[in-house]
Amino acid sequence: MLAVEQAKVEAFVNDFRGRVVFPNDSDYDEVRAVWNGMIDKRPAMIAQCMGTADVISSVNFAQEHGLPVSARGGGHNVAGNALCDDGIVIDFSKMKLVRVDPTAKRAYVSAGATLADLDHETQAFGLAAVGGVDSRTGVAGLTLGGGTGYLSRAYGISADNLMSADVVTAGGNLVHASEEENPDLLWALRGGGGNFGVLTSFEFKLHEVGPEVMTAQIFHPIEKGKEVLQFHRDFLKNAPDKLSVYALVVHVPPIAPFPEEFHGKSAIALVACYAGDMTEGKKLLEPLENFGDPILKAVMPMPYKVLQQSFDAGTPDGQRYYYKSQYLTELSDSAIDTILNYTKDLPGPFTIIGVEPMGGAINQVDKSATAFPHRNAAFNLGIWSGWSDSVEDTEMINWSREFHTAMEPFSTGGVYSNYMSDDEESRVKEAYGGNFDRLTKVKTKYDPDNFFRRNQNIKP
Ligand SMILES: Cc1cc2nc3c(=O)[nH]c(=O)nc-3n(C[C@H](O)[C@H](O)[C@H](O)COP(=O)(O)OP(=O)(O)OC[C@H]3O[C@@H](n4cnc5c(N)ncnc54)[C@H](O)[C@@H]3O)c2cc1C
Incomplete structure (x- = not known):
């Protein structure tokens, strides 16, 4: 009322x-x-x-x-x-304008644009911004929390590529944040979330990518999970920064060309993107292509835009979701055993366990250079639970929490603010790490009354 x-x-x-x-x-x-x-x-x-x-x-x-x-x-x-x-x-959902300056390699993006909108405009010029791996995600929330995707090992997180922004403050004033104007605010916006004001527009640095990239999508049976995750870990250790490989525990979709005997069962997918020369990419992906005896494999050039949309259907809008996540120092054999313990029979039709690669350009930035502090992790482990029926809420949430707790011995102690569920207020300090105190100062300057508090909240 x-x-x-x-x-x-x-x-x-x-x-x-x-x-x-x-x-x-x-x-x-x-x-x-x-x-x-x-x-x-x-x-x-x-x-x-x-x-x-x-x-x-x-x-x-x-x-x-x-x-x-x-x-x-x-x-x-x-x-x-x-x-x-x-x-x-x-x-902001009606404010979707994306303007690209192909010469300067910059995109000016209104706050309601999704990654699909951004990719559509930038790819017309063979350029791309660093985004996430689901094209429905909003550019705004993704960037303010950090933003990692297939291009992050090559070019850093989305927030590293945020060059400036227009911000409406709690006092109703429009301020510009850039390296020259209000640099403290730009620093905080690069990973500190929606704490400091509402952004109307973002300026991003763009990179030459696509329109086609070399990709691999290879599904292995869960029974081979240990070998696959060990391979993933070891392969990434020597991979160039332009190569990104995700390991995802998923349900095999009940559709061709997946063999019927695997439909609905847990599987491990290795999903790779090489954002460089095609021939080089094909060669680099050979070990992945030749590894094990997969259920299905596709190693091929793909439009970058299509790759960005290829997992959207796995987590339909309006289903029930609960996330737990933590950064891992490394993927030790015991960490792998623990993951497999919980995922042999993955609960919830829309549940995905993501072993997201960090490293490369993400970790070459100093921890205090931006508000996003997680520059020392090898992987981000996402327990992304998804189901349909509210009757299963308690069971699914408990399963996610137990799995998360079992993984804590392998954690850096950090959490990605963008993957925090609404019962995780106590983890806000873990999300901002050593940058928390400086963020509190910026919050106090721009929003002393905590007007903007529906976020991973930093109190003034
Ligand atoms: C299926 C799925 C896949 C994902 N994949 C990835 C991935 O690959 N990589 C990754 O890094 N993240 C990923 N995410 C996480 C995603 O980055 C966060 O959920 C992010 O918050 C979504 O942004 P949004 O704008 O869509 O969200 P919203 O729910 O609209 O906004 C989230 C928060 O952002 C802030 N915010 C939004 N707009 C503004 C604004 N204009 N000004 C100020 N604050 C604002 C607010 O605090 C708001 O509460 C994924 C999420 C999902 C659900």
């Missing part, structure tokens, strides 16, 4: 260029839905901004009437921080 005088609400709506969605609108449930179907927040207003003026008036309206706010980019965050109960969602 919105405790604001009707005339004030009407004045706000009349001056708004986008649309404001209210609980009595017929599409309210559709508009407030996010990727994680576990999230059921009921905002009083969803302000679908069309530009910076709408964003400023949303911030001012919320401040004036003491309403909670949240910022929605792609709506993909597992914790559901894009939404708030009884407050205003500053919804």
Whole structure:
């Protein structure tokens, strides 16, 4: 229930260029839905901004009437921080403009663009920004938390490639953050999350990639898991930075060309991308291609855009999801045994266990050079649980937690803020590591009253 005088609400709506969605609108449930179907927040207003003026008036309206706010980019965050109960969602989903300057190799990206939008525009010029590996993810949330994907070992995390941003502060002022202007703010935005203001636009450094890249997608039976994960670990040790290989424990999709006897069973997929010369890539992937006796293998050039979308269908919108994750110092044999202990019979049809490669350019940046401190890990282990029926909530959440606890002996002690579930507030310090105190100072400067707190929150 919105405790604001009707005339004030009407004045706000009349001056708004986008649309404001209210609980009595017929599409309210559709508009407030996010990727994680576990999230059921009921905002009083969803302000679908069309530009910076709408964003400023949303911030001012919320401040004036003491309403909670949240910022929605792609709506993909597992914790559901894009939404708030009884407050205003500053919804960027209609602001998707991406402008590329091919000569300067820069992209200027509005805050509602997804990775699919960004890839579409940049790939037209044979360029790419560093993104994640699911094309539906919002550029905004991904970048603010860090952002790792197939190009990260070559070019760093997304936040390392953020050159500047436009930010609306808690006071409703527009400020620019770059190396020259407000460099403390740019430092904090490179991994410190949505704590410091709402961003309307991002400027990224682009790299020459594609339009085709050399890829491998190779599925092995889970029974061969130990050999496959050992191979993955050892292979990456000597791999060049332009080569990225993910190991993913997944369910074999019940479709051709996967052999029927494996449908629905656990398998380990090695997914690789070489962001360089094709012939070189093909040669580099030979050991992967020749390893073991896989269920299915595809080693081939693929449009980068298609690779980016190839796992989207595995985690459909609106299902129930719960994440636990931690960075691993290395993938020891005991770590591998523990992973396999929990995954021989993977629960939940949409569950994926990700062993994400770090290293390369990610780890060549100093821990304190940006807000993102995780520059010493070999892998990020994601326990990404997904299921359909609420009856299974407790069982799936408990399984994820137990698995996570069993992996703690192998952890760096760090967690990726973008993979934190909504019950993990106590891990915020682990997410920001040694940068936490400096982030607190920047938070205190730009948001002293913690107006922006629907995030992995740093308190002023
Ligand atoms: C299926 C799936 C795959 C993923 N794969 C990867 C991956 O490969 N690599 C990776 O690094 N991450 C990955 N992620 C994690 C992803 O980066 C985070 O979930 C991220 O928060 C999503 O951003 P979003 O804009 O879509 O989310 P939203 O839920 O819209 O926003 C998340 C948070 O970001 C902040 N925010 C969003 N927009 C703004 C803004 N304009 N201004 C200020 N703050 C804002 C807010 O705090 C908000 O609560 C994946 C997530 C999913 C669900």
